Amino acid sequence: MEIKDLLNPDENSDGNKKEKESPLKSLELDLKFYNESIKEVAVEIMVEGISEYPIFVAHQHEVKLGEPILDRNELNTGWSIHASTVEEFVEKGLIQADKKDRFIKQYKDPYGFMCVFVIVPEGANFIFFPYQ
Structure with a gap:
């Protein structure tokens, strides 16, 4: 899944697509800003x-997953980033052990x-965001 897949526009009553302002747009900007550090x-x-499979956790609230590497409050940005691994995700049950191989097959270079695990109030999902 790409970040653009999470930035779906809403449809208004006329059936025309209307862009909804999403906090994920600020995530895209922050990931570009954080690019070198990540x-x-x-x-x-x-x-x-x-x-071999680092995962970065993007969030706007407190989470207990991975190690903090970029704090939104310190950097005056919208998103904090924690560094984790596929192994931690399996250990914590976020990726089922029997689905680890399937996840790894989907994992991009x-x-x-x-690889970013994005946590928003509506849920969480993985995205693969290209380095700039």
Whole structure:
């Protein structure tokens, strides 16, 4: 899934598409801003042998998943980012152990894309956002 898939426009009563202002638009801006820092952490996670599958958790509230790397309050941005791994997601039950291989098959090149687990009030989903 790409970030644009999460930015669905609403349809108004005329049936015409009307762009709804989404907090996910600010996520796209923040991911572009955070680009170098996130890629650096991803490479570090892989080079140090921690995991071949880094996952970054994007949120606007407190979460207990991964390690905080970018704080929205300190950086005056809209989203905080935590660094995690597929192994932690399996350990915490967010990815079922029997579906780990399926997830890994869907996982895009970690040198070209950041894997982001986006948490919003309506739910959560994975996106793969290209590094700039």
